[in-house]
Amino acid sequence: MGACTPSQFSPSWMSDDVCGEEDQLLGVKKGPWTEEEDALLFNCVTVYGEGRWNSIASLAGLNRTGKSCRLRWLNYLRPDLRRGNITLQEQLLILELHSRWGSRWSKIAQCLPGRTDNEIKNYWRTRVQKQAKKMKCDVNSKQFRDAMRFVWMPRLRERIESSSTEPIKTSACTTDRPAVSYPTPNQAAYQVVGKSWSGSMDWGICWEITEPSSSLSYSGDTQGAPLAGATWDPSGSCCTESSSINGGQRSWPEGWIDEGDLMLENLWNDEKTWFLQQQLGE
DNA sequence: AAGTATATCAACCGCATAGCC
DNA sequence: CGGCTATGCGGTTGATATACT
The missing domain is CATH 1.10.10.60 (Homeodomain-like)
Structure with a gap:
């Protein structure tokens, strides 16, 4: 040759x-x-x-x-590789696509031009699975999936929107489902815990709190469609109508909350810290 | 400053599948 | 049809970097 x-x-x-x-x-x-x-x-x-x-x-x-x-x-x-940190848009896309396709890394990578399946897989393992570990739950559990769907992803969208004038692109490579709309993120689950269940959270949050001393779990009865008054997008990603529980009142047992609260807060804070570190590093 | 723990990421491994003979 | 080979994929490992004590 x-x-x-x-x-x-x-x-x-x-x-x-x-x-x-x-x-x-x-x-x-x-x-x-x-x-x-x-x-x-x-x-x-x-x-x-x-x-x-x-x-x-x-x-x-x-x-x-x-x-x-x-x-x-x-x-x-490969010359077309995209170097550098995973962007917010890419993070959101990874979360969304993983929730839809699971660990189909190569398929997910096809939707992120210039990113490799290995890179995405590593991102998932280091960033996402770490959060699951912190929350003491399995990354595939409903608890964690809901945390992503109703807390992490909305936060990401919020940040993307606030940092860009361009509309957020979701499901960039497929047309099999319209762009997902999530419940508004400023009404995160942890605002509710320990308080009545009414008010801003009237659409309900799919969440699970573990009582620290007894390890008893309370999996929110707002989960899914069976709730009276709630209708959910079949894709599972969009709450299309508000719901209420017990007439809008849901009292939590005395002394509950902190762990769930902190878990979610940490989820957000950790990511915020990480993001700031990335910004400083660039 | 040194030792240890943790995070990150490149690379390997085993398995599944496709294509060819 | 069955065997063989190449390729692709997802899981895992190990080296290195970084953070923490």
């Missing part, structure tokens, strides 16, 4: 045992990529195009598996 034969591009690892004798004996290098390897791979893919990764690996003179080359290209070398 031409531009990237081993004779022309002789990477350092061929002479220096970067990754250990055993791997070299096995004939395949693993571990972090060097700049030289990147250059070899980049040149080869530029010339021959994506695909046939095993051939690319050998044509480039890389002692790597095709799989490894593909991953490096897709996650790092």
Whole structure:
């Protein structure tokens, strides 16, 4: 071949045992990529195009598996990759798409141009799952999904709207459902806890509070459609009509609240802190 | 300043699927 | 149809960076 034969591009690892004798004996290098390897791979893919990764690996003179080359290209070398922090819009989109598709990372990534499935997966694991852990609930639990839907996502939308004049785009890559509208975010669940259930929260919040001392759980009876007076969008993402409980009065047991309150507040504060850190870092 | 804990992210692994022979 | 290979996907790991004590 031409531009990237081993004779022309002789990477350092061929002479220096970067990754250990055993791997070299096995004939395949693993571990972090060097700049030289990147250059070899980049040149080869530029010339021959994506695909046939095993051939690319050998044509480039890389002692790597095709799989490894593909991953490096897709996650790092691809020219159309978008670098930098995940934006608020992207965060919102990830949350929304994950709630719809679950861990279909590659599918979600298709809706975020320039982002890789790996990147999104990492974002989810580090940022989102961490919150679930803090809330002591499973990331797939209804409790956490509701927290995302009714607290986190509305907050994100709020921030996006306040920081941009452009309308928020949701479901950017599909048309199978109209843009989601969420209950107004300024009426978050924690405002209600410990107080009567009336007033600003009359649409109800799907939430679950655990009583700290007894670990008893109270899963809000405002959840879902069965509530009298409540109608919910079939997609589960839009409360289309306000509802009330017991005539708008819902008293919480004495002494309850704090944990649920703090959980939600922390959820928001943590993200706010993180966001500010990102802004400062940029 | 040193040690430890935690967060982040690149890379690997195993499995599933598609396509070819 | 069955076997083989390449590719793609999601889960997991491990190295490094950063924060905390």
